[in-house]
Amino acid sequence: MPPFKETAILAASIVGTLVEAASCCDKTTVNAGQRVIYSYPGLTPPHDLYDLTREGKVGGIILFGENIGNSTASVISKLQEAYSSAPCVDHNAKLLIMTDQEGGKVRRLPDEGPFESAKEMGDADDPGKAAAKGGEEAAEALISAGMNMNLAPVLDVYRDEGNFVDGPERSFGNTTALVGACGKAYILSQHDAGVVSTAKHFPGLGAAPAGANTDLQPVTIDLTLHELRSVDMAAYKPALDIAVDMIMTSWAVYPALDAEYPAGLSSKWVRGELRDRLGFQGVIITDALEAGSLTSFGDADKRAVLAAKAGVDLLLASGRNVTQGKVAADALAEALRDGELAQKEFAAAAKRILTLRRRLKL
Numbered sequence: 115m116p117p118f119k120e121t122a123i124l125a126a127s128i129v130g131t132l133v134e135a136a137s138c139c140d141k142t143t144v145n146a147g148q149r150v151i152y153s154y155p156g157l158t159p160p161h162d163l164y165d166l167t168r169e170g171k172v173g174g175i176i177l178f179g180e181n182i183g184n185s186t187a188s189v190i191s192k193l194q195e196a197y198s199s200a201p202c203v204d205h206n207a208k209l210l211i212m213t214d215q216e217g218g219k220v221r222r223l224p225d226e227g228p229f230e231s232a233k234e235m236g237d238a239d240d241p242g243k244a245a246a247k248g249g250e251e252a253a254e255a256l257i258s259a260g261m262n263m264n265l266a267p268v269l270d271v272y273r274d275e276g277n278f279v280d281g282p283e284r285s286f287g288n289t290t291a292l293v294g295a296c297g298k299a300y301i302l303s304q305h306d307a308g309v310v311s312t313a314k315h316f317p318g319l320g321a322a323p324a325g326a327n328t329d330l331q332p333v334t335i336d337l338t339l340h341e342l343r344s345v346d347m348a349a350y351k352p353a354l355d356i357a358v359d360m361i362m363t364s365w366a367v368y369p370a371l372d373a374e375y376p377a378g379l380s381s382k383w384v385r386g387e388l389r390d391r392l393g394f395q396g397v398i399i400t401d402a403l404e405a406g407s408l409t410s411f412g413d414a415d416k417r418a419v420l421a422a423k424a425g426v427d428l429l430l431a432s433g434r435n436v437t438q439g440k441v442a443a444d445a446l447a448e449a450l451r452d453g454e455l456a457q458k459e460f461a462a463a464a465k466r467i468l469t470l471r472r473r474l475k476l
């Protein structure tokens with residue numbers, strides 16, 4: 115046995131080497147990356163997305179029509195495999211792999227159900243049964259492609275026929291009771307199949323007129339707080355009662371509570387209403403970070419930090435651009451290091467995300 119001093123020097127040099135070799139294990143950058151949902155163009159994920167995934171710096175991936183082909187399931191399994199080889203991450207947690215498979219016109223898996231739109235489910239003789247079937251079909255479609263999360267159901271209560279959500283038949287109906295009941299049935303079916311549900315777009319886009327698309331331009335929804343609470347947000351009550359996994363915030367501005375920030379960048383909406391008043395304990399995700407409604411809030415870096423400061427957990431970098439996700443993740447890490455984001459809240463968000471991901475079977 116070598117003398118104590120030499121052992122200590124040897125140990126120190128081994129530790130030094132390990133730390134260097136595992137510099138990708140920097141907890142701050144790993145935790146920041148795990149709060150970002152990435153996206154990519156075309157059928158094959160680029161190398162930089164695989165690299166980030168192998169470093170454990172990815173929370174999940176959103177897929178669009180352009181990413182869907184015969185090889186989708188094998189691409190997804192390669193990405194999950196890359197994540198499972200990452201050092202310093204919880205290997206019981208899978209990547210969240212998601213798409214918009216709402217029903218009717220909004221289906222990224224074009225050959226799979228639900229073929230009925232949310233509106234048709236809501237108009238059925240037994241809307242609850244139709245929505246339950248919709249959730250079942252969506253889950254089946256996602257699982258067959260290797261995905262484990264749906265960005266559905268839509269819980270917006272539409273006001274006028276043909277408006278922003280009713281035009282493409284994305285809303286179950288025009289009453290809180292109908293939307294709430296259908297949403298709950300759809301979520302339960304997905305839950306039974308092991309697929310994560312996302313209720314959206316909180317606090318509600320049901321009053322947005324036709325053409326008022328936050329993906330393209332700023333949208334203001336000028337309802338009273340009483341109406342937003344009693345009509346739009348009340349539709350979330352049944353979903354909250356069954357502890358829906360995830361809620362997506364809207365990018366519209368609701369001056370009743372916050373005239374400056376869109377809901378997803380607003381602490382008044384995210385913390386004040388969704389966490390504190392409604393008591394939601396699940397994961398909160400933004401809508402598309404590249405949305406045209408956010409042009410006055412800087413690039414992906416600024417938007418990501420504002421959303422995290424407002425209390426959102428996951429950032430949806432859906433511009434089919436790996437750099438966008440990386441810019442968002444780097445900004446979160448920097449904001450955490452310099453104290454702009456609080457350690458305790460950051461850890462709580464990371465924990466909510468990880469708890470959900472540990473439950474994923476696929």
Ligand SMILES: *[C@@H]1O[C@H](CO)[C@@H](O)[C@H](O)[C@H]1NC(C)=O
Pocket residue numbers: 183184
């Ligand atoms: C997918 O596979 C089917 C049959 O296996 C084939 O006909 C089709 O051309 C393929 N599509 C693409 C985009 O490769």
Ligand SMILES: *[C@@H]1O[C@H](CO)[C@@H](O)[C@H](O)[C@H]1NC(C)=O
Pocket residue numbers: 273288289
């Ligand atoms: C919902 O729409 C139906 C027509 O489809 C209409 O009769 C009813 O008044 C509407 N309800 C509300 C609350 O707007």
Ligand SMILES: *[C@@H]1O[C@H](CO)[C@@H](O)[C@H](O)[C@H]1NC(C)=O
Pocket residue numbers: 413414433435437438441
């Ligand atoms: C990708 O995102 C980055 C960061 O937001 C941006 O600077 C760049 O222009 C984007 N590239 C494309 C092709 O959209």
